[in-house]
């Protein structure tokens with residue numbers, strides 16, 4: 418079969434300060450730059466990206482792939498109208514040029530908001546559908562953070578969502594989309610669709626699929642696929658937990674099911690939605706203040722093996738933070754925490770000054786709080802011992818960053834009392850043990866570890882952690898969604914699990 422493939426990925430935070438323009442999609446970040454033509458088919462080989470999994474599976478099945486356009490940009494505020502229209506036009510032009518085709522696959526995120534559209538993916542899918550007509554299958558993969566809309570479901574034959582956060586199954590999801598297309602080619606009857614929107618938002622930190630309740634919800638979801646419900650078989654089921662900082666009516670978790678009969682699709686979607694609804698109290702995670710989290714961790718410091726891990730989620734550089742707020746660090750020092758460490762604080766000036774002073778020296782620093790991420794904070798003005806200086810170059814070994822060469826610039830490991838800080842010259846989410854270990858700091862030996870990360874740290878630090886506390890310390894990635902100035906959500910939706918209804 419001849420399959421046209423493309424992708425257009427953006428996770429839009431409508432509360433973020435800067436927009437994604439065409440240049441943001443054209444350039445590379447942690448993913449490749451915009452790809453088109455034959456290069457698209459080889460640019461992703463071996464990567465954990467949906468289109469890579471799709472290409473590998475479809476090629477193995479013997480299909481001919483016709484490249485459209487694939488691009489992505491780092492999460493930010495709205496995609497500009499110019500960027501969306503240019504990329505959509507490039508996609509449609511390439512689609513026209515690839516005729517005749519038997520199917521289309523798109524690698525989408527599902528939470529794209531543009532300057533002129535609340536539902537970027539719904540519009541793109543509608544334009545592709547208008548171009549190919551109703552008989553050619555159109556299948557897309559979606560991020561677990563998709564805010565799925567009725568238009569997206571209406572225009573696509575199937576939407577296939579990730580099932581992990583940290584997202585370790587992106588390539589696998591692309592392969593599942595290829596397998597779904599293969600079953601259509603093999604004669605799967607046109608599938609009935611059912612979609613259910615849940616009526617509460619789920620904060621990012623409690624969406625993690627390594628912990629409950631998401632863990633059991635996804636385990637059950639996988640079992641529903643292939644089941645007979647009444648006289649219809651369920652071909653595909655997805656649960657997207659949603660991306661909450663998005664002020665649109667369709668923001669929030671969604672369940673989607675596809676089956677041979679409408680009754681079977683409805684039954685599967687209702688069953689899944691009921692489970693997600695029942696899990697609402699368990700998605701409500703305690704948010705600790707820095708003071709109480711540090712006091713608790715100190716009181717329990719000698720209670721077992723491995724550190725108590727404090728997630729400094731609001732200053733997560735993977736979600737808009739600068740990685741330099743000092744709320745939790747100041748508490749560790751003030752309360753005299755033993756065997757404690759923080760990773761990774763972004764402060765090139767202090768790292769440079771420590772390097773200049775040299776290992777073993779005592780150096781007076783104004784540490785952190787320099788970039789304005791928390792306007793009320795001031796740097797920590799104190800004397801630190803320089804324990805170790807590195808060039809910040811090392812190989813990540815954990816499951817999230819696994820295999821990437823990290824480059825943090827001049828990095829200093831500093832000590833004050835029982836508290837150590839790894840200070841880097843570049844921003845990075847602390848989600849790999851080597852980010853500490855390359856300075857000689859062994860996380861397994863700590864009593865208390867603070868990470869500037871929301872969820873991805875759990876992939877590598879989770880197995881070490883005795884307990885994880887999510888801490889609400891200064892930073893722009895607001896954890897308590899009831900503090901966001903939403904205006905356009907659906908009336909009645911609860912912005913926090915078990916919280917008050919919006920607009921009522």
Ligand SMILES: [Zn+2]
Pocket residue numbers: 560561562584
């Ligand atoms: Zn995601």
